Amino acid sequence: MAKNRANRRGRRAVRPRSRPRAARVRAVPRYQDGYGNGYREGVQAGISSFDTLFEGTSIIIPTFNQRELLGKCINSIVRHTQPAYEIIVIDNGSTDGTAEYLARLGGTVRYRVLERNRGFAGACNIGLMMAKGRTLMLLNNDTLVTKNWLANLLACLDSDPGIGAVGPVTNYIGGEQQIRVPYTNVHDMQSFASGFNRHDPGRWQETDRLVGFCVLMRRETFLRIGYLDEGFEFGNFEDDDWDTRVRLLGQRLVIAGDTFIHHFGSVSIRALGDDFLRVHAANERYYIDKWRGWQQWAGTVASAIAEDGNAGSLGLSELFPERGCRPRGRCRRLLGGRRHAQARDRRAAVRGRQALAHRSAPMARRGPDRSGCSGLPLARRRR
Helix, strand or coil: CHHHHHHHHCCCCCCCCCCCHHHHHHHHHHHHHHHHHHHHHHHHHHHHHCCCCEEEEEEEEEECCCHHHHHHHHHHHHHHCCCCEEEEEEECCCCCCHHHHHHHCHHHCEEEECCCCCHHHHHHHHHHHHCCEEEEEEECCCEECCCCHHHHHHHHHHCCCCEEEEEEEECCCCCCCECCCCCCCHHHHHHHHHHHCCCCHHHEEEECCCCCCEEEEEHHHHHHHCCCCCCCCCCCCHHHHHHHHHHHCCCEEEEEEEEECEECCCHHHHCCHHHHHHHHHHHHHHHHHHHCCHHHHHHHHHHHHHHHHHHCCCCHHHHCHHHCCCCCCCHHHHHCHHHHHHHHHHHHHHHHCHHHHHHCCCCCCCCCCCCCCCCCCHHHCCC
8 A cells, every 4th residue: 555655656665664573562552552542532522523513414214114215215315416415314123124224334324223113203303313414304215316306405495594494396295295297117207307306496385384205404493493293103293293383483384396306105104004094193183282272372382492492392281281282292301311401491491481471472374274284185195
């Protein structure tokens, strides 16, 4: 190796002179001291820089028993993403070899393998804790990204500080983000997307709801609204809950209509089988209970999110016990230790301000549809 470096510099490699055996022996203690000092310095530097952010996007992918789809998703990211990014995969206790697959990827992804299924919200929250990017993305494992996808989404998000979160359009989803597509295979899909994904602010559209299959937001927004509420079971309505909290900040949700990605659709939800309707109904009920009558206390919640949202989920059962919200959010336990104590202190401070809640003017914004589905029939709700 030294010879190759020297040849590139136009001179011969210089071999180190051999030292007498006695000298080599005496050098051992000095080497050990140096190694120890270097190790300690490295540990200290690592601790101090652990929370250092990078000017890129953390792409967080929760997954459960979908190794093949996950592999296709990761490959599409590597192939079609130009802006700086990191991939974080949270395996929800898969039994199909996903953990072994992730280990083989080496440095391509950062990942964590959970012993049990923590659900969509739980996995996303762990990924958010691991994320180091200035912008944060939640991405389903049953998606294929396309040319210019992230650059277009970032352009939309960065165009206006009043935009809280953005999402693309796709072939399979509930609500305004679904469009008709002409392709029937992946090759044709990428060809279609190459022509479709041309930067065009004229195709951006404000919406009341972004589906969680692909959502991009700034870290600053996340720190204000907090983690996903783990009171929701496995899937559905966590994204509606997040959307509501973003809107309570007075920020907008925008569909980047110049950005298309493919979505196979509802793969994890279908895995629930006959249990899907029960889970869906329970999550819908939880969402309605949590946000019922939001116009009357929107100002107070907006203040609570702005000042205390980084402590975890909203904790509405503590903020508004008279509303009868069920205290099922497990995110507080995820925070642990010092963060848990800080969260408890913040909630205590908020409770002390509840006496002033009646003075908060309601926000002049339309609340979520009572079904939590933006008016879509239950059977058409897709994710």
